[in-house]
Amino acid sequence: MLNKEEGIMRDICSDHLHKLNRRHFLSKSSLGIGSMALGSLLGCNSSTKSSSDAAKILNAQHFAPKAKRIIYLFQSGGPSQIDLFDYKPLLMKMRGEDLPDSIRNGQRLTGMTSGQSTFPLAPAIFDFKQHGQSGAWVSELMPHTAKVVDDLCFIKSLHTEAINHDPAITFFQTGSQQAGRPSIGSWLSYGLGSMNKNLPTFSVLLSRGAQRPQPIYSRLWGNGFLASLHQGVQFRSGKDPVLYLQNPAGITSSSRRQVLDVLSKMNHLRMQDFGDPEIQSRISQYEMAYKMQTSVPEATDLSDEPDEVFELYGKDARRPGTYAANCLLARRMAERDVKFVQLYHLGWDQHSDLPSEIRSQCRDTDQASAALIVDLKRRGLLEDTLVIWGGEFGRSNYSQGKLTETNYGRDHHPRCFTVWMAGGGIKPGITYGATDDFSYNVVKDPVHVHDFQATILNQMGIDHERLTFKHQGRRYRLTDVHGNVVKDIIA
Numbered sequence: 001m002l003n004k005e006e007g008i009m010r011d012i013c014s015d016h017l018h019k020l021n022r023r024h025f026l027s028k029s030s031l032g033i034g035s036m037a038l039g040s041l042l043g044c045n046s047s048t049k050s051s052s053d054a055a056k057i058l059n060a061q062h063f064a065p066k067a068k069r070i071i072y073l074f075q076s077g078g079p080s081q082i083d084l085f086d087y088k089p090l091l092m093k094m095r096g097e098d099l100p101d102s103i104r105n106g107q108r109l110t111g112m113t114s115g116q117s118t119f120p121l122a123p124a125i126f127d128f129k130q131h132g133q134s135g136a137w138v139s140e141l142m143p144h145t146a147k148v149v150d151d152l153c154f155i156k157s158l159h160t161e162a163i164n165h166d167p168a169i170t171f172f173q174t175g176s177q178q179a180g181r182p183s184i185g186s187w188l189s190y191g192l193g194s195m196n197k198n199l200p201t202f203s204v205l206l207s208r209g210a211q212r213p214q215p216i217y218s219r220l221w222g223n224g225f226l227a228s229l230h231q232g233v234q235f236r237s238g239k240d241p242v243l244y245l246q247n248p249a250g251i252t253s254s255s256r257r258q259v260l261d262v263l264s265k266m267n268h269l270r271m272q273d274f275g276d277p278e279i280q281s282r283i284s285q286y287e288m289a290y291k292m293q294t295s296v297p298e299a300t301d302l303s304d305e306p307d308e309v310f311e312l313y314g315k316d317a318r319r320p321g322t323y324a325a326n327c328l329l330a331r332r333m334a335e336r337d338v339k340f341v342q343l344y345h346l347g348w349d350q351h352s353d354l355p356s357e358i359r360s361q362c363r364d365t366d367q368a369s370a371a372l373i374v375d376l377k378r379r380g381l382l383e384d385t386l387v388i389w390g391g392e393f394g395r396s397n398y399s400q401g402k403l404t405e406t407n408y409g410r411d412h413h414p415r416c417f418t419v420w421m422a423g424g425g426i427k428p429g430i431t432y433g434a435t436d437d438f439s440y441n442v443v444k445d446p447v448h449v450h451d452f453q454a455t456i457l458n459q460m461g462i463d464h465e466r467l468t469f470k471h472q473g474r475r476y477r478l479t480d481v482h483g484n485v486v487k488d489i490i491a
Contacts, residue, residue, distance in 0.1 A: 074345070099120075152420045394415075454479050
C-alpha cells in the first residue's frame with residue numbers, strides 16, 4: 001500500500017498524466033511518436049533509446065585495463081605536422097617547386113586551394129633537432145615537449161577521410177562524420193561508469209588561441225543516442241565553473257535537498273508508469289548537480305597549488321580559462337578519478353601567416369602540455385593515465401597562396417598527420433609510422449581514425465567490437481564496423 005505522502009504524489013502525477021493522455025497513448029504505440037513527445041517534455045531524446053540497453057552500464061572491463069582515465073588534449077584546427085614533428089629535409093631542397101603530380105595522385109583538395117594553378121612546396125622555416133634517447137625529431141617551436149619525448153609515443157601515420165573541420169573533428173570525437181553519434185567520452189561513461197560519484201565521469205574544458213579559431217559545438221561532447229547522463233559536462237572559467245550549479249537567491253542547501261528528495265520520489269513513480277530510462281537519468285543528474293555544489297569548487301580551486309606548480313605549467317596557469325590553467329585542472333581531475341577529461345584548444349587553422357600564428361599557438365600550449373606529463377609522472381599517475389595530444393587532420397606541404405622567404409600558409413591535409421600519446425600502457429620513447437619525403441602520404445604502418453579509437457578503448461580494458469548500443473534496430477559502436485587495435489604501440 002502507498003503511504004500518505006506517496007499517495008499525494010501519485011495523485012499529483014496522475015493529474016499531470018491525464019493532461020498528457022494523448023502522448024501517453026502514443027508512447028505505447030509501435031511507432032513511438034509518444035515517446036518522442038515525452039522526450040521533448042523532459043529535454044531529452046527518449047525515443048532513440050532501447051530501454052534495456054540504455055539502462056545497462058558495463059561497469060567492468062572486457063579485460064585488464066592499462067589505463068584508468070584519459071586526458072585528451074585536442075588541438076582544434078589541424079596542427080601542421082611539417083612545422084612541428086615530421087622533419088622533411090627534401091622539402092628544403094625543393095622549396096618553391098610544384099608538388100609532383102605523382103605524389104598528389106589526383107587526391108582531392110579543399111575549395112580554398114583547388115583553384116590554385118601551382119602548388120609551391122613550402123618547407124618549415126624552423127630548426128629541427130633530435131632529442132632524448134629516442135632521437136625523436138622536434139621543431140624549435142616545441143622546446144618543452146622536446147624535453148619529454150622519451151615519455152611520448154609519436155604516431156606519424158594518422159589519416160582520415162574528412163577534409164573540412166566540422167566533419168573531421170566530429171569523426172575523431174564520435175566515429176562518424178555526421179553529427180548525432182555519442183562522443184568517445186560518452187561511450188566510456190556508458191561502458192565503464194564512474195570512479196568518483198561526486199564529479200562528472202566526462203568533463204570538458206575549452207581554451208582558445210589568439211587567431212580566428214574554428215567554432216566548437218557542444219554536440220562534440222554530446223551523448224547522442226545514449227542516456228543523457230553520459231554527456232560531457234563543460235567547465236567554464238570564472239566564478240561558476242558549471243552553469244546553474246549554485247542555489248538561486250533565497251534557496252538554502254537544505255531546502256534544495258528537500259526539493260530533490262520529493263522530486264526523486266515523483267520521478268520514480270513516473271518511471272514505474274512510463275518505464276523510460278531517461279527519467280532515471282534525470283534523477284541521477286539532479287543528484288550529481290547537488291553533489292557538485294561542493295566537489296566542483298574544491299576541484300577547481302587552485303589556491304592550494306604551490307608556486308612551483310604554476311612555474312611548471314607556465315605563467316598562464318594562474319589565469320582561468322587558458323590552456324595552461326586547463327591542463328592543471330585536468331591533472332586535478334585525474335587525481336580525483338574523473339574518467340575522461342577532454343580539453344579543446346582552438347586556433348590551429350593557419351591558412352596564412354603560419355610562421356607567426358603557429359609560434360603563438362605553441363607558446364600557449366607547449367609548456368603546459370609537457371608540464372602535464374611531468375606532473376602526472378612525478379605523482380605516480382602517468383602509468384595509468386592515458387594522455388593524447390593531436391588535432392583532426394594535418395596541413396599541406398605546399399603553400400596556400402603566395403610563398404615568400406618568411407611567410408606561407410597551409411591548407412587542410414587529411415592524408416597524414418602526427419599525434420602523440422603518453423602513459424596508460426603506451427610504449428614510451430617511440431615513433432610509429434612514417435610518411436613519404438613530402439609529408440603527403442603514409443608509407444609505413446598507417447593508422448586510421450577508427451584504429452586510433454579502438455586502441456584508446458583497448459587501453460581502458462574495452463573491446464571496441466563489444467561496446468555496442470542498439471538504436472533504431474541496429475547495434476552501433478564508436479568504431480562503426482571498422483578499426484583495429486594498434487598493438488605495436490602497446491607496452
